Amino acid sequence: MWGYLPMDTPTRQSGGSRELNVKRPILRWPPHRWALVLVLASLLWRLVRYGLVFPMWGDEAFIAVNFITRSFGELSGPLDHPQIVPVGFLWAQWLVSRLLGTSELALRFLPVLAGMACVLVFWRLAPRMINRRQAMAAVVIFAASYYPVRHSVEVKSYSLDLLIALCLLWQAWSLMQAPRTMWRGVVFTLSGAAAVWASYPAVFIIGGSMFVLGYQLIQERKPAPWLVGWVFSGLLMAGSFFAMWKLVAVGQEVNHAGIHDLRGWASAFPPMDSPVGFVTWFFRSHTGNMLAYPVGGNHGGSTATFILIIFGIIALWRTGCRAALCLLLSPLPLMFLAAVLKKYPYGDSARVEQHIAPAACLLAGAGLVAFLNHGWKRRGVVTGMQIASIAMLCIIAYGIFRDVSQPYKKESDRMALQTVRDMAQRSGEHDQWVVFGSLVDQAHAPNMVPWGGSLARFRYDLLQYGQENKSILWAPLPEDVPTPVTGSVTLLLMYHDNDQETHPFPQEQAKSYLDEVIRRLGAPQVETIALKEDSETVVIYRFGDVATASR
Secondary structure, three states: OOOOOOOOOOEEEEOOEEEEOOOOOHHHOOHHHHHHHHHHHHHHHHHHHHHOOOOOOHHHHHHHOHHHHOOOHHHHOOOOOOOOOOHHHHHHHHHHHHHHOOOHHHHOHHHHHHHHHHHHHHHHHHHHHOOHHHHHHHHHHHHOOHHHHHHHOOOOOHHHHHHHHHHHHHHHHHHHHOOOOHHHHHHHHHHHHHHHHHOOOHHHHHHHHHHHHHHHHHHOOOOHHHHHHHHHHHHHHHHHHHHHHHHHHHHHHHHOOOHHHOOOOHHHOOOOOOHHHHHHHHHHHHOOHHHOOOOOOOOOOOHHHHHHHHHHHHHHHHOOOHHHHHHHHOHHHHHHHHHHOOOOOOOOOOHHHHHHHHHHHHHHHHHHHHHHHHHOOHHHHHHHHHHHHHHHHHHHHHHHHHHHHOOOOOHHHHHHHHHHHHHHHHOOOOOEEEEOOEOOOOOOOOEOHHHOHHHHHHHHHHHHHOOOOOEEEEOOOHHHOOOOOOOOEEEEEEEEEOOOOOOOOOHHHHHHHHHHHHHHHOOOEEEEEEEEOOOEEEEEEEEEOHHHHOO
């Protein structure tokens, strides 16, 4: 893509012909070779993280349990836990789960494939939109970026958001380069109409691209049929989006009525009634997690990337790459409008902004080259890019080391999974598990849904690893708790998460339930397992054969 002989690769004379000098120390590799190394290292990072099989954590479990409990058709309605997830992603994941199962590896298979495809697509797209040297810098930044790696190995739609954004961006750019090619317009239209069912933020990429394409048609004074085709394309994609919104998204939003007040959403909506607050919000959003490429964070942690992006914007404008610049920035006005209307967050979280990762990395790459050009001579630019590539490789190496040394997001995730696996290993074929709690309001047991992600994670572990050879009953009436048969036990599980201040564990209700079960089944063995110090625990009451329970 960048050519076999890079711009700055020295040559030497041999017998009157020019030959490529391949005997070069690693630290002096040309930038295009470092870009390839970073691409391969980034793919390896994703594979290592995937192979470590992190325990399911709360955000993933919110979605993962639905592939165990729901049919294909039921996924188009409100989910078990309040979540807003593209139905196309849910359907694809459901099909994968029926082929490969519902283990962590199976449910993360589609996201990791999408994540690896993102690396390859970005690698090929970058030199098409900006010049070769800027593209190489963008590739090494993207390859070492943490959030695209993390979300590639989660049961969430974020890696698909990124892949779809890349594909739509590529199609829009190709259409801008050859606007008279009708089939490209047809492909873009059909892709956009389908994409909105699999990725909510795809509408920002589509809308921004359509404005840029329409402006180009007007500037070039295209004949009326081209404008009619542009209008028809926009109407078709808009119709597909509104059909998806009416049939699926509205129900999910109603089921998740408090989403606008959640951390990561409420702070991402601009305060339009306060000029000072708006300015603060603007800089906080653009120097926070939204632009954490390759690394960064909130509270100004991504300031360096923001500065590089500003340099990149200026560089592309000055060098005449204004079409690419407009296309890359085109989603932002629509994102801002959605945030004003409190329909989609702008800033604060990298996960819901994965669709702008391509633009962020391309502009940061252009900014890095502009910075090096400003400060160093021509050969110094190459040296600077080599240093940057080595730094990015170190970030990847550290990321792999960190994942291997701590293959879980939280210690409580690991403890919860181990607890369920231990119970399953000690349980016999005829043992029965009873969970004090369900997903609906009941007089005798709590509704566990308000307990959030920690409960969803524990529920996934129970469904995945606890019901292979035994039945799990969710909040039966105390008089319906099964009496253990000879040689078996009945386990009563009471899950506590004392961090849930707004929905504390119902102590009195639990005592009443337990007293009734004890009256019927006798005194149990009691085991308390702390998942997170004293704030998150599982209390296990064993009724029945003591010898069996302790084997």
